[in-house]
Amino acid sequence: MDNRPSSHAVGVSLCDSAPLLWRVEDLRTVRSQGLVGALLGSLPRTPRQNVRLGRPLLLLEEEETLLRERQAAAAGYQQDGRGAELRLQVQQHQEDQQRSYEEQSVLALEDRKSALLRAMTSSHTESGAGALDGALRGRLEALDRSFTFPCSALAVQLSTARAGLSYCPEARSILRADRPIRGRDELSCDTGRYQVFTDLRGRGFYLTSAGKFGGDFLVYPGDPLRFHAHFIAICVSKNESVGLLDLLSVARLGSNVKKTVLLCSPGPDGRVLYTSLQWSGMV
Amino acid sequence: MSDASNSAEKPPPPNWILHHPAYQQMKSLEIEDSAQVHAAFLVFMDLTEVRQWKEVSCVKSPELQVILLEGREKEGAPVQTVLPLPVHRSLSHKSIRHVLDRGFPMLLCAVACDSTLVYQRMTDGLVTPDPPAGPFQDLGRRQHRKRRQKP
Numbered sequence: 001m002d003n004r005p006s007s008h009a010v011g012v013s014l015c016d017s018a019p020l021l022w023r024v025e026d027l028r029t030v031r032s033q034g035l036v037g038a039l040l041g042s043l044p045r046t047p048r049q050n051v052r053l054g055r056p057l058l059l060l061e062e063e064e065t066l067l068r069e070r071q072a073a074a075a076g077y078q079q080d081g082r083g084a085e086l087r088l089q090v091q092q093h094q095e096d097q098q099r100s101y102e103e104q105s106v107l108a109l110e111d112r113k114s115a116l117l118r119a120m121t122s123s124h125t126e127s128g129a130g131a132l133d134g135a136l137r138g139r140l141e142a143l144d145r146s147f148t149f150p151c152s153a154l155a156v157q158l159s160t161a162r163a164g165l166s167y168c169p170e171a172r173s174i175l176r177a178d179r180p181i182r183g184r185d186e187l188s189c190d191t192g193r194y195q196v197f198t199d200l201r202g203r204g205f206y207l208t209s210a211g212k213f214g215g216d217f218l219v220y221p222g223d224p225l226r227f228h229a230h231f232i233a234i235c236v237s238k239n240e241s242v243g244l245l246d247l248l249s250v251a252r253l254g255s256n257v258k259k260t261v262l263l264c265s266p267g268p269d270g271r272v273l274y275t276s277l278q279w280s281g282m283v
Numbered sequence: 284m285s286d287a288s289n290s291a292e293k294p295p296p297p298n299w300i301l302h303h304p305a306y307q308q309m310k311s312l313e314i315e316d317s318a319q320v321h322a323a324f325l326v327f328m329d330l331t332e333v334r335q336w337k338e339v340s341c342v343k344s345p346e347l348q349v350i351l352l353e354g355r356e357k358e359g360a361p362v363q364t365v366l367p368l369p370v371h372r373s374l375s376h377k378s379i380r381h382v383l384d385r386g387f388p389m390l391l392c393a394v395a396c397d398s399t400l401v402y403q404r405m406t407d408g409l410v411t412p413d414p415p416a417g418p419f420q421d422l423g424r425r426q427h428r429k430r431r432q433k434p
Contacts, residue, residue: 221411230411238380241373244393248370251403260412265376275379276410280390280402282334 009071012064013056019064020056027057033070034201035063036208036224044158060209061190062197097156105149112147113140193235195266200233207233214250219262231262231276238265238273247277255279300324305331305341309350312343318369322394323350326367329400330354338362346381353387363388365402370395383407 010026012019021027021037030037037060039053046052059067120136193216200207206220210232219231232254236242242263254261254277261277300306306324314320323341330336330352339354352365366382368374370393383389383405391403 231409236376238377239375241375243373244368244370244391247391248393248401248403254412258412258415260410262409263376263379273376273380274407274409275376275383276404276406276408278404278406278410278412280404282402 010067012059012067019059019061021059022056024055027055030057030059030063030067031223034204034206035059035066036206037063038208060197060207062194062207065194066198066201097154100156101149101151101154104154108149108153109143109147112143116140116143190235192237192266195270196233196235196264196272199266199272200264213253213257213259215261216264218259229259232259233262233264235264235266238267251277251279309341312341312350314343314348314350316349319349319367322367322369322392323352325394325398326365326392326400327352330365344381347378351382351385361388363390365390365392367392367394369393370401379405 008025008029010021010029011023013022014020020040021030027037037057040056040058041054043052043054116139117136120139197207197217200217200219204221206222206224207217208220208224208229210216210218213232215232216235217233218229219233220227220229232250234250250261263275263277265273267273296302300321303324305327306320309320309323309327327339327341330339331354334356336354336356337358337360339352341350341352343349344351349366349368352367353362354365355362364382364385364387366389368391379389379391389405391405393401393403395401
């Protein structure tokens with residue numbers, strides 16, 4: 001497992017305080033260092049589902065801190081002052097939409113007229129031809145006057161076949177990583193959790209967040225794509241008081257999902273104490 | 284004969300727990316937390332009478348100021364430590380480590396107000412969970428196809 005500072009620094013973009021990775025090579029780099037993160041983006045060709053997500057990758061606080069300590073993170077380029085170009089693009093887009101709207105209105109009206117024609121000629125085959133023509137002409141004229149094509153019915157084309165984030169020249173300048181972020185003396189994240197994270201990572205485990213199980217981390221014996229998690233890690237300080245009912249509920253949950261609950265407390269000498277909670281099965 | 288049946292049917296006194304020798308032994312350890320002593324007694328009765336554990340004894344933990352129980356599940360089995368606690372208590376990881384440091388396998392027992400007992404195993408280190416039990420059947424694509432057909 002690679003602990004040396006990586007020659008390739010990944011570009012971390014901050015969205016408020018959330019650390020995001022956008023480039024595929026960055027995702028590959030962090031995965032090779034044993035950091036998993038969580039994909040957040042929707043894929044245009046498979047919308048409306050949460051099973052398969054795309055970039056960006058959201059890093060855990062602890063993962064970001066680890067990258068900074070290894071000097072493997074660099075600030076994403078914060079672009080500013082492209083206002084005029086963007087305004088032009090917005091104007092262009094609006095004009096395109098307006099043109100599309102006008103074309104579609106004409107087509108929609110023609111559709112309605114032909115549907116009306118079909119309906120009236122099929123239902124009035126028995127009545128006189130003269131009366132039919134008169135009624136039909138009246139209806140068609142009324143349609144011409146009153147027909148409006150609603151904006152909500154406008155068909156909009158979204159191009160999904162774009163060649164990816166790294167090929168577009170504007171995007172490339174945004175994503176170029178410039179200033180390296182040095183490891184800060186004061187860690188932004190909870191030091192207790194961070195100590196547990198680095199200790200378990202150092203033992204070769206892969207860690208992700210465990211919100212679904214009411215814990216701090218899910219601990220995998222290998223890459224999460226290949227293994228189920230073995231442990232639900234809960235970080236407490238040695239002297240912190242935990243309610244017995246909470247211990248019972250989390251141990252019971254653990255046994256239901258076939259994971260051991262791990263109480264983790266960082267000690268003063270840098271070592272971390274682990275206690276495994278298991279349902280006793282004594283009925 | 285009527286005397287014999289009378290004495291057999293005589294009900295135990297209402298405060299029979301207080302007179303029980305095991306309880307009085309626990310009382311002699313001078314723990315101030317009477318709720319914990321009561322919990323310890325209930326666990327003691329469960330281990331000895333219900334689960335038939337052997338050589339069950341009580342001992343005082345000076346650091347935690349509670350009564351711990353020790354016993355063997357069967358003749359010749361290793362000694363285990365049981366920490367009985369009323370269920371509405373809280374405890375720290377440090378206290379758990381104190382009991383673990385005694386060197387015996389540890390069970391935490393939570394005692395509810397209706398005397399329900401719940402045992403939880405505590406072990407030092409990372410204990411890999413049991414793998415899921417087989418036999419496993421590969422459902423293949425059938426499972427996913429079924430899901431998609433749902434409205």
